[in-house]
Amino acid sequence: MSGVELKGVRKSYGALEVIRGVDLEIKPKEFVVFVGPSGCGKSTLLRIIAGLETISQGDVIIGDRVVNDVDPSKRGIAMVFQSYALYPHMTVRDNMGFALRFAGVPKSEIERQVREAARILELENLLDRRPKELSGGQRQRVAIGRAIVRHPEVFLFDEPLSNLDAELRVHMRIEIARLHKELQTTIIYVTHDQVEAMTLADKIVVLRDGVIEQVGTPLDLYDDPANQFVAGFIGSPKMNFLEGVVENGSLLLAHYDGQKIPLGPVSGKVPDGTRLVAGIRPEHFGPNGSARLAVTAEIVEHLGGETFVYAGNGGREILTVGMHDGRAFKPGDKFEAAFDPAKLMFFDSQGLRVS
């Protein structure tokens, strides 16, 4: 199996530069997930690796070949599209075998390959149907089958599950994880979905405005984000950000009626008067925390297993507090949200992590 390497990759559409210098190394057999807000260039980057877009600068390396000028079909990649992009006039069998037929593979061999892929994806009974006679999940599996049949070195997925309903999405997510185990190929996967990213990835790449913000394992990014953007992007519900100014060794919060919280990991490292943003994840609130913040519940969401309370204290910020025993909460309740100051993260005015 091949890895993929991007070196100083840039891409412009006319005057607009959408990929602004990306360096990235993906190891063989790694499952890498690209995440980032809409329009940040995830699809473009994936299409660059596929060879569907030319680059303005830099090198794309698959295996040990620079593939800048190599045709998509000769890069050893296969791609699964968000819209599935199945050929509507062909049966499932022909859809899956099309690339092989085109590459001049003998008929019996194509049939064998298609059967094998159909077996892996449980599509055996659907081989003679056309795409419009299939459900969304089945179409998605055919699209994956079409990719498998080509025996690619690298699989590329562009938001493959976003057209499926929630239940099917969970199911297909597990399928894809199983597939990765079974096929042992390199996978690059674009998604909007937090859970997909966290559960599938060996490595997450967070993109913003055409540059990489941070690369790391899901838990690395969760526990140790390099900046406020990554901290806010990874984790759901989002991390709480509390603006404040350092005063006498603690942070005077701007939106909580003059309350103060300890500086936790950065205490003693920042001078008075520094503007900081404190970050605390909703799930890090708990009854045993030594730091406290008095707030009033505004909205309460009971999810059964856990409860999310959206609380404030008259200011512009809303604090999301997660609880395991919050069934008694009602809007309007006043309470003290407790947390362990060691869990706090701090960011400076540029959004960079202070530690």
Place this chain on the structure above:
Amino acid sequence: MTGVGFAKETGTLAAAGQYRRPARFQPLRFLKGVFVYGLLSLAAFVSIFPFYWMLVGTTNSAVDIVRGKANFGDHFWINVTNLFAQVDIPRVLFNSFFISILATVLTLVISSAAGYAFEVFRSRFRERIFAALLLMLSIPFAALMVPLFVMMAGVGLINTYTAVIAPAIANIFIIFYFRQATKAFPSELRDAARIDGLKEWQIFLRVYFPVMQSTYAAATIIVFMLNWNNYLWPLIVLQTNDMKTMVLVISSLASAYVPDYGVVMVATVITTLPTLVIFFILQRLFVQGMLGSVK
């Protein structure tokens, strides 16, 4: 198209009426119904009457037709025999079919490829060239006729099939139509085909063409009719009787010193039939194509 819209609307009106109090007479609703159906009947009459008149005409003598006789007579076989005696119908039909079919096939190939290319390939001059093409649509054919004739004469093509077919092939309207249709062709399908190893022309033939069937069906009908009914240009470049098309024959029959309208009507029916047949064969696809669906 409007007919379909009307029918739908009255359909929902009727359905809605059933759910409300069906027993009470509602004068406004009733009047609306009368109006709508009256209008539809009028439209149907206006579009069907010429066909009826044409069919009736084939069975009457010229004298009866001029007199305005509107029911079927017994002159049919005489008219048919007269027509075949005056004109070499098999030859003329062959000319019409040969020119129309060849021109249609070539137009569809060339113009659909051009429309596809205009949409798919990015170039700095693309929009300007396209705008120039559209602008050319506004030049009346009468203004092109003479230079075109001189050109054809210059290369010795007067009175040949080529002279009729060649100028028809690059049909700007059809190029435009295919460019619009290509906008609805999913670009991910093209990407998938590129990854599967197809070159652009293979994508066009193996994916675009089969997926866009209904667009092609609609274009086939339009282009075939255009060529089949083409009059002015063939009239100028086709000069001997053995090269004439059906439409030219009708016009020369009708402009004879004493036109035999019974014979003209028979020729007209023969000329109308092929377009009707093609329309009914491709009808289902045609409607889809005009509505611009890709599926």
